[in-house]
Amino acid sequence: MARVMEKWCGRVIQSVGDYHTVALADGRSVLCRARGRLKRQGAVITGDRVTVTVVGDEGVVEDVEPRTSQLIRPVIANVDTAVVVMSLARPDPSLDLVDRILVMAEREKLDAIVVFNKVDLVQEAEAQRISAPYSQAGYPVFLTSASQGVGTERLKESLAGRVSILAGPSGAGKSSLLNALIPGASLRTADVSHKLQRGRHTTRHVSLLPLGEDGWVADSPGFSALSFGAMDPRDLPALYPDFARFTEGCRFTGCLHRSEPDCAVREAVEQGELDEGRYRRYLRLLHEIEVAFERRY
Ligand SMILES: Nc1nc2c(ncn2[C@@H]2O[C@H](COP(=O)(O)OP(=O)(O)O)[C@@H](O)[C@H]2O)c(=O)[nH]1
Ligand SMILES: [Mg+2]
Ligand SMILES: [Zn+2]
The missing domain is CATH 3.40.50.300 (P-loop containing nucleotide triphosphate hydrolases)
Structure with a gap:
């Protein structure tokens, strides 16, 4: 029987060493090796969108699309x-x-x-x-x-x-x-x-x-290690979408919403417009990140 070579786009659904299981658009899964230049560790990982050439039920990863995350x-x-x-x-x-x-x-x-x-x-x-x-x-x-x-x-x-x-x-x-x-x-x-x-x-x-x-x-849980590395504490407030609609009212740009005068976020908490629990936990995390950031060297 003639061995037909097909070209497909697919998604890597598991990657073990140099063996990548790729799900093709037609529902098949094929076991693929990577093309030479893609053999380095990390060049093809689970989740990658790839182009593969397939012969029978085996394939070769030819290209990897840029990752969004x-x-x-x-x-x-x-x-x-x-x-x-x-x-x-x-x-x-x-x-x-x-x-x-x-x-x-x-x-x-x-x-x-x-x-x-x-x-x-x-x-x-x-x-x-x-x-x-x-x-x-x-x-x-x-x-x-x-x-x-x-x-x-x-x-x-x-x-x-x-x-x-x-x-x-x-x-x-x-x-x-x-x-x-x-x-x-x-x-x-x-x-x-x-x-x-x-x-x-x-x-x-x-x-x-x-x-x-x-x-x-x-199939495996993410973010199991909750370390914030050397995160800059000034980056934290922007990661709270519920704070966003108030921050324009803060007197200072870069307000950390803690003890700054005329802080609209703190004001919103006092008025019951922002959840007090979220805010208290934010202050705790801010402090933790500040301590880690000061000790980063
Ligand atoms: N009552 C109740 N028990 C649950 C529910 N979901 C999971 N469990 C039980 O909680 C325990 C832990 O569940 P599991 O799925 O292993 O949690 P995981 O560690 O997050 O993967 C098991 O004994 C489950 O049977 C639920 O909706 N209601
Ligand atoms: Mg589990
Ligand atoms: Zn503020």
């Missing part, structure tokens, strides 16, 4: 949406962590969605009280129960056409949500690894799982 942990390209997952109970929600993940997402210029999971464990009023500040900040908020299938269909619709990654503490329900969004998600991950004949390996490689029309979700 790149995360370090896990190593993944072109993520556009961070999905912050926090349980409403068991374990109790850490809004401090929600805010930190949102700050990181804003810093990476990702869209962010906030999911409060385990809505089955709390009263509706409680769920509203906890989630309202995030809706007010402009984030899409979803109240879900992964185990009872509540809210997961709506979340799935909003993730279609996006490349997203779940972030949040252990126990929040990330794996359960992933399985509710993509039936058999945990099994499919194992499947991809199996093709590479690595069996159960201790190293976990991030994979993208298909979700709806050209939507992809990473």
Whole structure:
């Protein structure tokens, strides 16, 4: 039988050493090596949009499109949406962590969605009280129960056409949500690894799982290490979208909204127009970043 060489565009859905699993537009997945000049580490990573030549069920990555974003942990390209997952109970929600993940997402210029999971464990009023500040900040908020299938269909619709990654503490329900969004998600991950004949390996490689029309979700949590490195504290206020509509009223440009005179953000908190909890947690994070920044050398 003649071996036909085809040229395709696709997306790298898993990358292990020099073996890249590429999903093609027709639904096939092919195992690819990289063309010579793309053999260096990091030249082709999970999430990359690539051009491949395919012969049978094997291929060669010929080209990599410029990345719109790149995360370090896990190593993944072109993520556009961070999905912050926090349980409403068991374990109790850490809004401090929600805010930190949102700050990181804003810093990476990702869209962010906030999911409060385990809505089955709390009263509706409680769920509203906890989630309202995030809706007010402009984030899409979803109240879900992964185990009872509540809210997961709506979340799935909003993730279609996006490349997203779940972030949040252990126990929040990330794996359960992933399985509710993509039936058999945990099994499919194992499947991809199996093709590479690595069996159960201790190293976990991030994979993208298909979700709806050209939507992809990473199967491993993002932003697990919440270090802000040597972030300049002056960059922090701009990462709070809920502050934005007030900052023009601050007397000083570059106002850190702490003890400066005529601060419109502080004023908005006092008037109840800005969530006091968000603001208090902002001040704590600002202080932490300042201390780290002063010690950076
Ligand atoms: N009651 C309740 N339990 C849930 C829900 N989602 C997940 N869980 C449970 O919470 C625990 C942690 O879930 P898991 O998906 O492993 O969390 P992960 O660590 O974020 O991946 C498991 O025992 C799940 O069965 C939910 O919506 N409601
Ligand atoms: Mg998990
Ligand atoms: Zn201010």
